[in-house]
Amino acid sequence: MTIGIGGAGSKLAARLDPNATIVNVSESELNKVEAGKRILAVVHAARGQFRGSRKSPQIGHDAYLSVRRELLALVRGDMVFSATGGGTGNGVTSGLLTDLVALDDLGPHDKTCFALVLPYAKLEPSEYINNTINFLQSALSEAIDSGNTGNIVLFSNSLKFQSRVPEDEYNNMLVDSLRVFLAIPDKNESLKLLDGHIDYEDFTLYTSRPFFNHFTYFDFDPETPFEDQLNANINPLLLPPENPIEALFLYETPVGGDPTPFYDILQHFSNVNVSPVYSVVENPERQTPFVTVSLLYSRKPAELLDDFNHVSEEHTKAKVRKSLEQQVELPKLQVNLETETKRVAKQRGGSEEDILVVLRRLGKL
Numbered sequence: 001m002t003i004g005i006g007g008a009g010s011k012l013a014a015r016l017d018p019n020a021t022i023v024n025v026s027e028s029e030l031n032k033v034e035a036g037k038r039i040l041a042v043v044h045a046a047r048g049q050f051r052g053s054r055k056s057p058q059i060g061h062d063a064y065l066s067v068r069r070e071l072l073a074l075v076r077g078d079m080v081f082s083a084t085g086g087g088t089g090n091g092v093t094s095g096l097l098t099d100l101v102a103l104d105d106l107g108p109h110d111k112t113c114f115a116l117v118l119p120y121a122k123l124e125p126s127e128y129i130n131n132t133i134n135f136l137q138s139a140l141s142e143a144i145d146s147g148n149t150g151n152i153v154l155f156s157n158s159l160k161f162q163s164r165v166p167e168d169e170y171n172n173m174l175v176d177s178l179r180v181f182l183a184i185p186d187k188n189e190s191l192k193l194l195d196g197h198i199d200y201e202d203f204t205l206y207t208s209r210p211f212f213n214h215f216t217y218f219d220f221d222p223e224t225p226f227e228d229q230l231n232a233n234i235n236p237l238l239l240p241p242e243n244p245i246e247a248l249f250l251y252e253t254p255v256g257g258d259p260t261p262f263y264d265i266l267q268h269f270s271n272v273n274v275s276p277v278y279s280v281v282e283n284p285e286r287q288t289p290f291v292t293v294s295l296l297y298s299r300k301p302a303e304l305l306d307d308f309n310h311v312s313e314e315h316t317k318a319k320v321r322k323s324l325e326q327q328v329e330l331p332k333l334q335v336n337l338e339t340e341t342k343r344v345a346k347q348r349g350g351s352e353e354d355i356l357v358v359l360r361r362l363g364k365l
């Protein structure tokens, strides 16, 4: 089963799987999405149930505590969708990842894959950027280090904003793209097998590895080096890949076509010291050879941030840098404000308490 958390996560999960379970702190948001099952995460606040997390991962995390046991059991062996920018998806998914770190003896069938939507730094609010930076640096990197997650797919909203794609259409693009990758074992089973094989068990083993998964697919031209074709066909819906640690590919040829160009692909991976899992099939619906390829790569948190920040525009870089600096300095600033106020009050001979009261009223303390 598929699980969607928060607004974006719920829409994507439900689109992939009509039986998906969706989770939100907002009942009205939950009811907007057709799904197999809905879980309302409860925030224990004096004013009652929140209608959203107001982009605050802390609220999302509080809400996670109300669904923790149910969710931890549900996500085993499944795929979780969420966005890293908002409060609910970020907060609930962070809680989940942290709990996954503590589990022992997870077999390939128990691993959870994550499909995460990253914001487009140039045009989205800075809260989304801050929340994402935090998420990548802490919960996500700790979970990856523990080896307790399956593949992690990093969807990017860059193309959505750059090409002004309507949200609904973009969600279709993301899910359709993921479907091409997920169809690999089905095609291996239903089509005529010519070489290699990727059965369901092989596929589960591959998706249970705790690495980032960049998948892409394209019409294959046997006359052009595979590497050139791969570089020209990086999936624009995902964060670009790094050097692969593991790889998997499916080569589809038209009926009666030559299956042997797949040796070129094997050779390419051998040159970069990777031995891919692969399958070669005959697909009567193809007019030209078609390849679906997946690269598993690993990134340290700092490099991951670099990838996320990899944008040419100067002002976007400045915005991200500002977010990072703020994050580091915020706790210090809050502490210093009070001491600083007392110091100034003393200097001026006024009452410390008066100034503190004013500051408190202004929400500065």
Ligand SMILES: Nc1nc2c(ncn2[C@@H]2O[C@H](COP(=O)(O)OP(=O)(O)OP(=O)(O)O)[C@@H](O)[C@H]2O)c(=O)[nH]1
Pocket: 005, 006, 007, 008, 009, 011, 052, 053, 054, 055, 056, 082, 083, 084, 085, 086, 087, 088, 089, 090, 117, 118, 119, 120, 124, 128, 157, 160, 167, 170, 171
């Ligand atoms: N691709 C895509 N991105 C979306 C969609 N909805 C929101 N986003 C992005 O997801 C991020 C915000 O996450 P949401 O899922 O809306 O927020 P949430 O997890 O529900 O958290 P709160 O609303 O703050 O409680 C931003 O980067 C948005 O651009 C969607 O339908 N498709």
Ligand SMILES: [Mg+2]
Pocket: 006, 007, 008, 029, 052, 053, 086, 088
């Ligand atoms: Mg929301």
